[in-house]
Amino acid sequence: xxxxxxxxxxxxxxxxYPEATAAFCRPxxxxxxxxxxxxxxxxxxxxxxxxxxxxPLTLPxxxxxxxxxxxxxxxxxxxxxxxxIGVNGLFGERMCDVASRCGARVxxxxxxxxxxxxxxxxxxxxxxxxxxxxxxxxxSTGVENDVRSVAEGKRDALVLADCVTSLGGIPVDVDGWxxxxxxxxxxxxxxxxxxxxxxTMNERARQCRVPTPQxxxxxxxxxxxxxxxxxxxxxxxxxxxxxxxxxxGLGAVLDEGLxxxxxxxxxxxxxxxDGLEELGLKLWAAExxxxxxxxxxxxxxxxxxxxVRRSLLAQYGIEIGGGVGEWAGRVWRIGCMGNTARMANVTxxxxxxxxxxxx
Amino acid sequence: xxxxxxxxxxxxxxxxYPEATAAFCRPxxxxxxxxxxxxxxxxxxxxxxxxxxxxPLTLPxxxxxxxxxxxxxxxxxxxxxxxxIGVNGLFGERMCDVASRCGARVxxxxxxxxxxxxxxxxxxxxxxxxxxxxxxxxxSTGVENDVRSVAEGKRDALVLADCVTSLGGIPVDVDGWxxxxxxxxxxxxxxxxxxxxxxTMNERARQCRVPTPQxxxxxxxxxxxxxxxxxxxxxxxxxxxxxxxxxxGLGAVLDEGLxxxxxxxxxxxxxxxDGLEELGLKLWAAExxxxxxxxxxxxxxxxxxxxVRRSLLAQYGIEIGGGVGEWAGRVWRIGCMGNTARMANVTxxxxxxxxxxxx
Numbered sequence: 041x042x043x044x045x046x047x048x049x050x051x052x053x054x055x056x057y058p059e060a061t062a063a064f065c066r067p068x069x070x071x072x073x074x075x076x077x078x079x080x081x082x083x084x085x086x087x088x089x090x091x092x093x094x095x096p097l098t099l100p101x102x103x104x105x106x107x108x109x110x111x112x113x114x115x116x117x118x119x120x121x122x123x124x125i126g127v128n129g130l131f132g133e134r135m136c137d138v139a140s141r142c143g144a145r146v147x148x149x150x151x152x153x154x155x156x157x158x159x160x161x162x163x164x165x166x167x168x169x170x171x172x173x174x175x176x177x178x179x180s181t182g183v184e185n186d187v188r189s190v191a192e193g194k195r196d197a198l199v200l201a202d203c204v205t206s207l208g209g210i211p212v213d214v215d216g217w218x219x220x221x222x223x224x225x226x227x228x229x230x231x232x233x234x235x236x237x238x239x240t241m242n243e244r245a246r247q248c249r250v251p252t253p254q255x256x257x258x259x260x261x262x263x264x265x266x267x268x269x270x271x272x273x274x275x276x277x278x279x280x281x282x283x284x285x286x287x288x289g290l291g292a293v294l295d296e297g298l299x300x301x302x303x304x305x306x307x308x309x310x311x312x313x314d315g316l317e318e319l320g321l322k323l324w325a326a327e328x329x330x331x332x333x334x335x336x337x338x339x340x341x342x343x344x345x346x347x348v349r350r351s352l353l354a355q356y357g358i359e360i361g362g363g364v365g366e367w368a369g370r371v372w373r374i375g376c377m378g379n380t381a382r383m384a385n386v387t388x389x390x391x392x393x394x395x396x397x398x399x
Numbered sequence: 400x401x402x403x404x405x406x407x408x409x410x411x412x413x414x415x416y417p418e419a420t421a422a423f424c425r426p427x428x429x430x431x432x433x434x435x436x437x438x439x440x441x442x443x444x445x446x447x448x449x450x451x452x453x454x455p456l457t458l459p460x461x462x463x464x465x466x467x468x469x470x471x472x473x474x475x476x477x478x479x480x481x482x483x484i485g486v487n488g489l490f491g492e493r494m495c496d497v498a499s500r501c502g503a504r505v506x507x508x509x510x511x512x513x514x515x516x517x518x519x520x521x522x523x524x525x526x527x528x529x530x531x532x533x534x535x536x537x538x539s540t541g542v543e544n545d546v547r548s549v550a551e552g553k554r555d556a557l558v559l560a561d562c563v564t565s566l567g568g569i570p571v572d573v574d575g576w577x578x579x580x581x582x583x584x585x586x587x588x589x590x591x592x593x594x595x596x597x598x599t600m601n602e603r604a605r606q607c608r609v610p611t612p613q614x615x616x617x618x619x620x621x622x623x624x625x626x627x628x629x630x631x632x633x634x635x636x637x638x639x640x641x642x643x644x645x646x647x648g649l650g651a652v653l654d655e656g657l658x659x660x661x662x663x664x665x666x667x668x669x670x671x672x673d674g675l676e677e678l679g680l681k682l683w684a685a686e687x688x689x690x691x692x693x694x695x696x697x698x699x700x701x702x703x704x705x706x707v708r709r710s711l712l713a714q715y716g717i718e719i720g721g722g723v724g725e726w727a728g729r730v731w732r733i734g735c736m737g738n739t740a741r742m743a744n745v746t747x748x749x750x751x752x753x754x755x756x757x758x
Contacts, residue, residue: 067405069407135554256734274723
C-alpha cells in the first residue's frame, strides 16, 4: 500500500506531533487498569495546564470537538432555558442547532462573517439568560471573538466558550477570565489526531447542571465519576489509544511551554499573512481580529478556487481549505496549527502558491 | 517511560491485531482528502462484509459502543414511542436508560442475569411497538440472546441488536436474519482499540427515522451525507487515525476470513470453558447459551475475587474482569476476543489460575 504524506494547512486536522503519533503504538491497556488510570490522570492534569484551570471536572470527551459542543449544551440547558449565542460563522450556527435540540430558547446575536462579535451586544441581548455561548476562534472565518470581555461581564449567566481552534495556539485562560464551560478538539493547535474533545467545567456550572441530560453518552455526572471520582466507576470504555496519543501530544506542548507554543503560532501566522499580502492577496478576516493559526484570504478575481487547491495537493502535497456556506469558492482557509506551525511550511506554501498563481 | 504489556482477557478491550496498531502511524490526512475518502469507503465496505449486509447506511460512529447505542435510539425513537427492551444484564439496562432519555415508553422484558431472554416474550410484550431491542452478546453475563428469532418474528416492529461483543466473534447476519439496526464496538472481537462504533441501519429503519434527532452529533441523516452521500458534505471531523486503525483491523479479520475468525473464537472459548471446569470451577452462564468470546465463572467459596485478579495482573500480566452490579465479587468475566483469542493465551491463563488457586 502506498501511503500519502501531506502538509496539512487546512482548517484541521494539522500534522500531529511525532510524540502523539508514536504513542498510538504503546501496548493496549484495559480502561480499569491502574497503569491506564495513571495515564488518564496525568492526561487530565496536562489538560488543566493548557486550559489554565484548576477545575476538577476536566476531561477528554470521547468524541470530536462537536461532541464537546453537545456535551456542553446537554449538561447545562434544558427545555425553555434562555441561551444567548454569538453567531458570526458556521460554528456559532452549529451552537444554535445543538441548543435548539435541547429545547433551549435561543437568542441570536449576529455579526457579519469575517468580523468579530460585539461583546456588549452579547451581554445586553437578554436580561437573565442561563447561558451565553460564543466561539473563541471561528474556524470558518479566521476571526477571534473576545471571550474574555464576555466572561468578565457575565453577571449571573454561565459563559460557554468553543475553544476548538484556539486551545494551544493563542492564550486561553479559563480561570483567569472566568469562563464557566469550555471545550476544544485535539486535531488543531494541540497537534493530535481528531477524536477527542478536551473539556472543562467549573463548580459554578457544575452546580446548575441538568440532572438527567438527554444524552446518556455525554452525561458528565456519570463520566466524571469515572475520570475523576473516588470510585472510578465504569461508564463507557475509554478510547485508550486516543488517550495515549493525547497524553503524549500534551506532553510535547508542555515540554515546549505554552507561551512558546503561542509565540510559534503567532510568528508563523504573521509570516504567512505578511507573505500572502506581498503576493497581492487580500486577507478576509477583519484586521485586529485575525487568528494567527487560521488565516483566511480572498480568492482573487478570475482564479478557480478548486483548481488551485487541487494543484497544491497534487504538485506539492499541501492541503488548504475552501470557504464554507456563502463563502464557498470565495475564500481560502489556511491553517498553521500544532506541528504544522513551522516556518518551513509557511515558506513552502507561499512559494507554491506564488508559482501556481504566477505571481 | 516504562511501558506495561498485558494479556487482555477482560471484557474488553482485547489485545489489538498488530495491523490495527501499525496503521495508527500512517501519515495523517484531512477528512476531505480524496485519499482519506478512499480509505473511509473501503472501511465501510469492510464493515458491510463483517455485518453481512448491503445496507448503504453503514458507517463507524465517532464514539465508543455506547455512542452507537445512543445513535440507534435517538435516530429511531421519540417521545411516546413504545420500545420493548430485553433486560438480562447491564447492557439491556443501559438500553432502557438511553431509550427513556429519548422520551420512549419502555416495556421491559426481563430474564435472570446469567440466563437468556425468551424471544417469544419479547415478541408478545406489546401488540405494536415501534422497536424491539436486545443485546446479542451480554458482556455482563456471558450469555448469548437469540437475535435471529426475534428478528424473524418481528412483524411491523423494527429490531435493534447490540452486537458490541458479538461482531467478528460469532455469526451476525444482519440481512439474513432481518435485523433493522445494529451497532458494535471496535475493541472486542474486531481486535482494534476502543473509540469507534461500527453501525448499520437498513432502508426500512431509515424511512422511519426521527426527522430531527435530539443529538446533533449522532444525527445519522447528516453523518450519512458525509460517509456515503454523493456530496461528502462535512458534518464533524472524522477521527482519522482511529479509522486508519479500524480499516487495518477489519483487513486482518477479512484476510483470515470471517468463518475462520468465528472458529478461532469458538475453539478458544471451548478450551477455556473446558479447562475451567477441569479446575473444578463452575461456569455461570446457562449451558447452551454461553458465548465463546466471553466466559463467566463463579468465584469459588472462600476465594478473594480481587486478590486473584490482582495476582494475575501483577505476576502474569493478565487482565480478567470482575462481575458487575449484584454480581460484583461473585463472578469473573474472562474475554477471549480479537487478537487475544489464541490458544497460547488460554493455556497461560489456565496455568496461572491453577497456580494462584492451588489446584
